[in-house]
Amino acid sequence: MRDGVASASVCVLARRKPSFRWRGIGASIAVALGLSGCILGSENPAVDLEVPASYRGGNRSPDAALPGLDWWRGFRSAELTSLIEAAQSANLDIAVAVAQIVQADAQAGIAGAPLLPTVTGVGNTERIRLATTSGSSGSSTRSQVNVGLTASYMIDFWGKNRATLFAAQEDAIAARYNRDVVTLSTTVSVANTYFQILTANDRLRIARGNVAAAERILTLVRQQFNAGTVSQLDLSQQETLVATQKAAVPPLELAAAQSNVTLALLLARASANFTVIGGGMAKVSVPRVTPGLPSELLRRRPDVLQAESQLAASNFSVESARAAFFPQIQLTGDAGFQSKALASLFGPGAWYYTLAAGLTQPIFDGWLLQSQLDQARGAQSQALQAYRQSVLSSFADVEKALVALTQTTRQERLQSEVVSSARRAFEVAEAQLRGGTANLISVLQSQQTLFTAEDNLAQVRLSRFLAATSLFQALGGGWTRDPPL
Known part of the structure; x- marks a missing residue:
């Protein structure tokens, strides 16, 4: 521990076998691995990371309110919950990520195939007519029937094929974490878009209310103008304010419509047939969460775990590339029955077999193997830096989200006080205007201050909710009681 920071050295190795099983080949591959040799000496890099002991923006009880698996329910909106659940089952980006898992599993099966012997059944029959020797007449014919098996097996003495399999399995694990990343991103996008729709509704309500208030003041100013107590300038200024407030409505309607279209896309729905009930931000609340x-966090964030699996896969790829420099031993064998007549095919004398072993050693390949090893090491270095970046970014994301949530909560409280004060000032100015004692400049300023303050409050409230969803995303979504292995 130094300066409040713990120095952690993380070594990402051939760290584990996958927790999921490969259908139909698990037991056979286990046997083949037992017959194979060991993977060569490790070149796995150590990852030196600074892991802070706590978050600067956290509280004294960091585990008091950890995010639940269904963290979005904390916003207390039944409509939001139904939208998120629909997106998690229908979103097309999630469907693509699931399809990528199927491909990664299949690729792992392909990579594991060389660890098992290949066995091929053969069967053929021949009938041959032979010409007679010169000076004789007639011809002879003969038949031959052959049924057998051909098998071959590459002894993975140096662990080349096994390292390739482990790399593919780590890629499959990474594909699963990628699905979790996409699911979390989709969930947050649905929540953010829903809050933007609610905020647009609030701002529309505020804008239309401001138009009504400005028109009400305009009616009083016109009455006073007709009575000759105010000037044309005063009337024109109020008319300008009314027009300004009316002009603020269409952009807000546009924002609400565009957010509705975005939300429909997230749910894989046609926007023309999709409508959100909506309402206002008063129907939702920010849940309490601690980081x-x-x-x-390193065991909770799916993008960090994905980067870790990708680094482990690159480590295995380096081992596979190194093992390619060493000799390869190939075993082949044939066995079966061969006879001139089908009836006697399976007799004792018809059985035959052949066994062979071969060894190949690369001598000169135009530096192909060396270039492949250099490429694998370069990919390993890239994966290492990407992993380090993802870890440090995860800490930064949480810190930024904590600060944003704290400050926007404070800003919302202060802005609410501004709105309350501005509303009282406007009410006083309107009452004085009705009594004929108001200064029209003061009335105009109080209107503009109130209208701006109310709209700012709606936007600050949205920023607070977006900061909350950013914190959930930075924490990797919901946490189980026991972290994933």
């Missing part, structure tokens, strides 16, 4: 400890 836990930074060290726990």
Whole structure:
């Protein structure tokens, strides 16, 4: 521990076998691995990371309110919950990520195939007519029937094929974490878009209310203008304010419509047939959440775990490329029955077999193997830096989200006080205007101050909710009681 920071050295190795099983080949591959040799000496890099002991923006009880698996329910909106659940089952980006898992599993099966012997059944029959020797007449014919098996097996003495399999399995694990990343991103996008729709509704309500208030003042100013107590300038200024407030309505309607279209796309729905009930931000609330400890984040964020799996896969790829420099031993064998007549095919004398072993050693390949090894090491270095970046970014994301949530909560409280004060000032100015004692400049200023303050409050409230969803996303979504292995 130094300066409040724990220095952690993380070594991402051939760190584990996948927790999921490969259908139909698990037991066979286990046997083949037992017959194979060991993977060569490790070149896996150590990852030196600074893991802070706590978050600067966290509270004294970091585990008091950890995010639940269904963290979006904390906003207390039944409509939001139904929208998120629909998106998680229908979103097309999630469907693509699931399809990528199927491909990665299949690729792991392909990579594991060389660890098992290949067996091919053969069967053929021949009938041959032979010409007679010169000076004789007639011809002879003969038949031959052959049924057998051909098998071959590459002894993975140096672990080349096994390392390739482990790399593919790590890629499959990374594909699963990628699905979690996409699911979390989709969930947050649905929540953010829904809040933007509610905010647009609030701002529309405020804008239309401001138009009504400005028109009400305009009616009083016209009455006073007709009575000769105010000037044309005063009337024109109020008419300008009314027009300005009316002009603020169409952009807000546009924003609401565009957010509705975006939300429909997230749910894989046609926007023409999709409508959100909506309402205002008063129907939702920001749930309480604490960030836990930074060290726990490395086991919770799916993008960090994805980067870790990709680094592990690159480590195995380097081992596979190194093992390619060493000799390869190939075993082949044939066995079966061969006879001139089908009836006697399976007799004792018809059985035959052949066994062979071969060894190949690369001598000169135009530096192909060396270039492949250099490429694998370059990919390993890239994966290492990407992993380090993802870890440091995860800490930064949480810190920024904590600060944003704290400050926007404070800003919303202060802005609410501004709105309350501005509303009282406007009410006083309107009452004085009705009594004929108001200064029209003061009335105009109080209107503009109130209208701006109310709209700013709606936007600040949205920023607070977006900061909350950013914190959930930075924490990797919901946390189980026991972290994933």
